[in-house]
Amino acid sequence: MPSDSSAPYLPHLAYDSVIFGFAEGRLKILIMEYHRTKWFALPGGFVRADEALDDAVRRGLEERTGLADVYLRQFHTFGSMERSDGKAMRTILQMSGYAPEEQPWLMDRFVSVAYYALIDYHGVELQPDALSDSIAWYDVDELPPLLFDHTRIVERALETLRQNLESNLVGKNLLPTRFTMKELQHVYEAILGKELRRSTFQRKMLATGLLRRHQKLREGKAHKAPYLYSFALEEVDTETG
Amino acid sequence: MPSDSSAPYLPHLAYDSVIFGFAEGRLKILIMEYHRTKWFALPGGFVRADEALDDAVRRGLEERTGLADVYLRQFHTFGSMERSDGKAMRTILQMSGYAPEEQPWLMDRFVSVAYYALIDYHGVELQPDALSDSIAWYDVDELPPLLFDHTRIVERALETLRQNLESNLVGKNLLPTRFTMKELQHVYEAILGKELRRSTFQRKMLATGLLRRHQKLREGKAHKAPYLYSFALEEVDTETG
DNA sequence: GTATTATTGTCTCAAAGTGAGACATTAGCT
DNA sequence: AGCTAATGTCTCACTTTGAGACAATAATAC
Secondary structure (H helix, E strand, O other), rough: OOOOOOOOEEEEEEEEEEEEEEOOOEEEEEEEOOOOOEEEEEEEEEOOOOOOOHHHHHHHHHHHHOOOOOOEEEEEEEOOOOOOOOHHHHHHHHOOOOHHOOOOOOOOOOOEEEEEOOOOOEEEEEEEOOOOOOOEEHHHHHHEEOOOOHHHHHHHHHHHHHOHHHOHHHHHHHHHOEEEEEHHHHHHHHHHOOOHHHHHHHHHHHHHEEEEEEOOOOOOOOOOOOOOOEEEOOOOOOOOO | OOOOOOOOEEEEEEEEEEEEEEEEEEEEEEEEEEOOOOOEEEEEEEEEOOHHHHHHHHHHHHHOOOOOEEEEEEEEOOOOOOOOOHHHHHHHHHOOOOOHHHHHHHHHEHHHHHEEEEOOOOOOOOOOOOOOOOEEEHHHHHHOOEOOOOHHHHHHHHHHHHHHHHOOOOOHHHHHOOOOOHHHHHHHHHHHHOOOHHHHHHHHHHHHHEEEOOOOOOOOOOOOOOOOOOEOOOOOOOOOO
């Protein structure tokens, strides 16, 4: 949070990030809540005057999730006039104990560059930021009403994610290192919002040549034990299975 | 061109446009030249404080080409530090008769939102802007060296155009209303940079159901006269052919 | 007029990809 | 040991695609 209006941030420019995770068979998104106002919004931030745009987003992402080396993709820049809402911003500042007059630039009109990230849901420690009181996972199709145009931003993120599903290595980025074919299929189904044919999916995935099969595991469950797979990408697997 | 540093433009934010046209069987791009420096760059501009981003780009496009209702698509926002070059900007201003000290904001670091447009090459009147001395069509694969990161921007524009080829209605936007199947094929080939099979292309195009066939024409040439086609999109063709 | 020629529209056939289901295998349960 | 249900694989029909062949035809040549 800059301390005065001659802040080291680029004025009128922000970023928002749609951070996807996968758990309980569902696609999830990280949402921030300002407790006092009960308003929800995407995690976002500002770009320092001497900082690359991509770096700013990665910085914010690491501050909130503790994760570096995250799969991150810019997908659209939102620049309409209606999207900015100085009044809402003023209220958020007031409710958070800031004097809006000391941060007048925050009430200005903003153009926002939107990114989406794919992260491993497990192994993330969530960190609320200076203004928000909490940050939590929400089901993609059970989102609360979001501030500004953030609902639309999420929609566009989902559209882009679906379009680039093949080239996104969603499995590698949303799942732990090892996973079963069914888990991978569930990820695709959650993103596409529809069921896929089991045999066709398996055939297609194996045909990519990107999957490495390990010795059978996942014994705890029941019936026939599935293989575990991982993505084989320039890493050499040294084990014997 | 704003007249002072308290300009009605958003600081640090610009847009660049990659304007595609099709002529002589080749894909073309509009490039501006600053004659005195012999430097080349993409046509771009700035966003007014009270103007939507998309509107700013359309405004600039209309100023340069006289065209409204153009197919326009945002594809990426470039925000690295290296892309900005205050020295080059200073030189351009000086050579164009401006005093850089009066436009200090122009030498700042800029984040640029890039768009590409598809327009009908014929029926365009080119208008140079305040700083540039000329604007002209260049063959996509015979571009002069461009300022800043503009060569990279063109590359990304082409990549995006190729990826979205199916959904872009390139024919409708790059060709005149009526065209032959071969002309349409040439457009696709110019964009993809490779030859396509004639029979397969025709089969696929007709299968989309988007093409409307008119009475045979294009008689001037030689041998069998090809049909003329147009895109059938919610317009009802009233003629008998 | 008639033959020639190159271009166009269409069809055929094989190869590859996809949807849908069947079959055999097997880990845990009874 | 037998049953159950999930898994890995295979089969078959259908669709899509690559590659080429064929017939139709408008301008030119004679």
